[in-house]
Amino acid sequence: xxxxxSEFRAALLDPAAPVPEGxxxxxxxxxxxxxxxxxxxxxxxxxxxxxxxxxxxxxxxxPQNMDGLAGIYLRQHPPTSxxxxxxxxxxxxxxxxxxxxxxxxxxxxxxxxxLALRRAYHAADSHPIAPDALAAMxxxxxxxxxxxxxxxxxxxxxDWPIHAIWRFNTDDGAPKPEPVAQDVLITRPEFDPSPHLxxxxxxxxxxxxxxxQTIGRAFEATTARTPAFDLGATLALLLQGSAITSVTIxxxxx
Amino acid sequence: xxxxxxxxxxxxxxxxxxxxxxxxxxxxxxxxxxxWLEIHAENYMGDGGRPLAQLRHLSERFPISVHGVGLSIGGxxxxxxxxxxxxxxxxxxxxxxxxxxxxxxxxxxxxxxNDLLPLPYTDATLARICDHIDQVQETVxxxxxxxxxxxYLAFSESTWSEPDFLREAARRTGCxxxxxVNNVFVSATNLNYSPQAYIDAYPLDQVGEIHLGGHDEDxxxxxxxxxxxxxxxxxxxxxxxxxxxxxxxxxxxxxxIEWDNDVPDxxxxxxxxxxxxxxLDRIPA
Numbered sequence: 425x426x427x428x429x430s431e432f433r434a435a436l437l438d439p440a441a442p443v444p445e446g447x448x449x450x451x452x453x454x455x456x457x458x459x460x461x462x463x464x465x466x467x468x469x470x471x472x473x474x475x476x477x478x479x480x481x482x483x484x485x486x487p488q489n490m491d492g493l494a495g496i497y498l499r500q501h502p503p504t505s506x507x508x509x510x511x512x513x514x515x516x517x518x519x520x521x522x523x524x525x526x527x528x529x530x531x532x533x534x535x536x537x538x539l540a541l542r543r544a545y546h547a548a549d550s551h552p553i554a555p556d557a558l559a560a561m562x563x564x565x566x567x568x569x570x571x572x573x574x575x576x577x578x579x580x581x582x583d584w585p586i587h588a589i590w591r592f593n594t595d596d597g598a599p600k601p602e603p604v605a606q607d608v609l610i611t612r613p614e615f616d617p618s619p620h621l622x623x624x625x626x627x628x629x630x631x632x633x634x635x636x637q638t639i640g641r642a643f644e645a646t647t648a649r650t651p652a653f654d655l656g657a658t659l660a661l662l663l664q665g666s667a668i669t670s671v672t673i674x675x676x677x678x
Numbered sequence: 679x680x681x682x683x684x685x686x687x688x689x690x691x692x693x694x695x696x697x698x699x700x701x702x703x704x705x706x707x708x709x710x711x712x713x714w715l716e717i718h719a720e721n722y723m724g725d726g727g728r729p730l731a732q733l734r735h736l737s738e739r740f741p742i743s744v745h746g747v748g749l750s751i752g753g754x755x756x757x758x759x760x761x762x763x764x765x766x767x768x769x770x771x772x773x774x775x776x777x778x779x780x781x782x783x784x785x786x787x788x789x790x791x792n793d794l795l796p797l798p799y800t801d802a803t804l805a806r807i808c809d810h811i812d813q814v815q816e817t818v819x820x821x822x823x824x825x826x827x828x829x830y831l832a833f834s835e836s837t838w839s840e841p842d843f844l845r846e847a848a849r850r851t852g853c854x855x856x857x858x859v860n861n862v863f864v865s866a867t868n869l870n871y872s873p874q875a876y877i878d879a880y881p882l883d884q885v886g887e888i889h890l891g892g893h894d895e896d897x898x899x900x901x902x903x904x905x906x907x908x909x910x911x912x913x914x915x916x917x918x919x920x921x922x923x924x925x926x927x928x929x930x931x932x933x934x935i936e937w938d939n940d941v942p943d944x945x946x947x948x949x950x951x952x953x954x955x956x957x958l959d960r961i962p963a
Contacts, residue, residue, distance in 0.1 A: 426798065426835045429754045429786045436791065446834045449898060450870035455831035456899040458868070461906055462830070465793040473792070503790040506720050506748025506761055546724030549731075575725065615728035 436463055437499050470498040470511070477512045478538045480593045481519075481531060493522070509546055512539065530584035537586050537608060537619060540578035544610045544617035547576035552666035558659065565673050567640030571633050572670030573662075576612035579627055587621040611665020620661050625653030630662070638674075687821065687854060687886040688775040689714055689741055689932035693954035695947055696745075696909075696936045702732055704944035706739065711955040712948065714775060716743040716934050722772075723764045733772070741775035743887065743934070744768060748790065751810045751824070752783035752797040762817050769818050776887060776932075778823035778856045779814070781807065781844065798833035799843045804850075811851040823886045824848070825856035828893075828907035829865040840865070841879040848884045855881065858889035859924055860936075863917050864905040873920050882928040890921060890954065891936035910939035913950060918957065925961050933958065 425446035435441040447455035474494040475482050482490040501514045516532040516539065525531055552574065558566060580586065587608050588601035607627035609620045622630075625646045632642035639655075646653045662668050692713030697705070705712065715736060722733055736742065749761060769777055782794035797803050815822050824847060826840060838846070848855055857880065866873035892911035896904045913935070925931065935950040 426800075427833065429783060429795075432795065433786045433789065433791065436795075448832045448834055449900070449902070450832065450868070452834070453900070458831040458898055458904060461896075461904070462793060462795060466791050469792045503792060504788055506750075506758075506785070506790050506792075507723055508720065508792060509724055545727050546729070547727060548725035549727065576727070612727070615731065 435459070436466055437502070439463060467495060467498065470503070471495060473508050473511050474498075474515070477542060478515065478535055480538055480590055481515075481535050483593050484528070484531065484534070484589075493519075509542065515539070530582075530586060530589060533580065533582040533584050533586045534589055536582075537580050537590055537610075540580055540608075540610050541617050541619065544576045544578050544612045545615075547574070547612065550574040550576070550666075550669045552663075553668050553671055555663050557671060558663070558668075561671075561673075567638065567643070569639050569671050569673050570636060571639070571668050572672075573630075573634060574612065574667045574669050576610075576617065577662075577665070577667040578610035578617075579622075579630060580608045580610070581627050582606055582608070587619055590619055609661055609665070609667075611662070611667045613664070613666045618665075620665070622661070623654045623657045625650030626658040626661070629653065629655070629658055687823070689743055689887055690775075691930035691932055691958065693951040693958070694743065694932055694934040695951055696934065696938060697736065698937075698941050698947075699729070699732060700941065701944045701947065702736075705736070708944070708948070709740075710948040710951060712740075712951045714741040714743060714932065716745050716936075719744050719746040719765060719768055720748045722768055737772060737774075742772060743776040743778065743932075744772065744774040746777070746779040747794070748784060749779050749814065750783045750785035750790075751779050751814070752781060752795075752803065752807055753785050753810075754783070754806070755786070757810055757813055758785060762814065765814075766818050769820065776823060777818060777820060778825055778887060780825045780827060781847075782827050794827055796827060796829060796831065796833070799836040799838035799840060801837070804838065804843060804846060808847055808850045811847065811853050815851065815853065821852065821854055821886075823854040823856040825858055825889065826861050827865070828858075828861040828868075828905075830868055830904065830906070832869055839879065841876060841881070845881040845884070848881060854886040855884040856887045856889060857882070857885045857924065857931075858891070859921050860889065860891045860893060860913065860917050861907060863920055864893050864907050867903055867905045870902075874923055877920070877924055877927065882924065885928055885931055888921070888924065888931045888933045889936055890917060890933060890950075891938075893917075908939060909936045911937075912946075913953075918953065921954075921957050922960070925957060930958055930961055 427444045427446040431444045443459040471494040503511050516535040520532040583605045585601040585606050587606045591598035607622040609622050610617050629642050629646040690713045694714040697715040697717050780794050862873050890913045891909045894906040894908040898904045933954040
């Protein structure tokens with residue numbers, strides 16, 4: 425009686441399925457509970473991975489609810505790679521599609537924030553430009569400049585106060601979240617990523633810069649939608665977070 | 679088959695520990711008898727950041743053993759080429775003292791199950807894992823050590839004993855072996871055979887590294903002891919005794935303490951390494 429890995433796997437992920445025939449104890453009796461060791465190893469290790477990956481979601485839901493969700497999630501979305509550091513990529517969409525959680529509309533975006541923090545943690549190292557490199561440039565050059573960004577930098581746009589929710593659940597002294605939309609910038613000055621609240625327009629301007637616009641063009645496009653856009657404050661966040669890695673200037677042709 | 683020049687296991691015959699980031703500063707400041715460190719390959723396959731920076735720094739001070747837990751050598755399908763490439767990259771830049779993987783499978787249909795799952799010991803399994811080991815050693819460019827699993831059940835279709843199966847895999851591929859003494863104890867208890875008889879049948883001359891770890895105790899449906907390889911506590915006395923039995927026959931080997939869950943503070947882990955040093959000290963040179 426041979427047991428294929430398809431059969432083994434199917435029984436592993438379905439606790440109600442019978443243990444495949446051909447799996448035995450030392451006296452050639454059906455393996456029974458011995459098979460549950462593998463079921464348990466898979467479920468416990470993947471549940472534990474979800475707790476570690478999403479500490480704020482775990483805190484918001486409570487550890488027991490998180491256990492339950494992780495158990496459903498691992499059967500719908502088993503890992504597709506042995507790199508457990510990236511497990512949980514589909515969790516925001518999974519949360520968004522879970523009807524019982526519809527009243528907690530901010531959960532998917534908080535999960536996206538936690539995923540982005542992990543991506544930032546494992547992203548490639550990079551060398552930032554000198555903090556005064558932009559300040560030293562003549563304004564007309566600055567407006568023509570294009571910027572390169574650190575691989576660790578991450579942007580998250582949300583209709584919810586995700587930065588405030590994240591802080592409230594990670595920092596004892598943080599104020600209670602107010603119901604506002606928040607865009608978040610994650611920077612990693614050395615090894616520890618941290619999320620920052622972006623000023624209005626900051627997300628649009630950085631996104632335009634990532635697409636290869638000049639500082640001047642991106643500024644015009646951003647202020648057209650957000651007249652109060654504060655370029656200085658946005659640049660300060662990027663510079664303090666070692667997120668700008670290159671400045672290139674293309675002078676207009678004469 | 680690998681030529682002799684590539685049989686480059688360079689681990690010292692000293693105690694090693696499974697590296698946990700929370701021990702980083704203390705390992706460097708107070709290593710005690712710890713002469714080398716083992717890492718799980720998959721935890722160092724990100725692009726950068728603290729894990730790789732710490733590993734680079736530790737590798738200047740300690741020989742490193744790269745221990746893969748995700749290659750699925752025993753998988754029915756082909757090896758994951760992307761994962762193999764990541765392994766090649768890691769072993770390439772780190773140039774570790776040793777590289778090892780498991781006699782197990784963990785991936786099927788592109789689903790990674792995050793556990794070391796068991797294999798029937800048949801001619802077909804043997805042929806398949808030998809092909810995979812050849813491919814790994816060819817790609818990574820060095821000898822691999824193959825580790826014996828913890829068994830909780832048996833396959834009715836098996837026709838090989840585990841020691842014979844491992845001996846034949848090593849003979850065909852030129853791979854070395856990683857002898858997990860706790861796994862032998864766990865499997866022998868669960869499947870009701872003598873761990874000493876297993877060691878007597880096992881090709882100790884192929885061993886490049888020994889593992890020791892803690893296990894949990896449970897019972898099967900019939901009230902028989904069922905030991906579970908948890909790596910979550912200290913090594914128990916009968917496993918230390920089995921280590922002595924091995925070392926008396928094999929001579930000195932690199933001995934690793936694995937403690938992956940409920941990770942203790944550094945002095946507790948170092949005390950386990952000190953006990954491994956005592957076991958090595960009692961073998962006549």
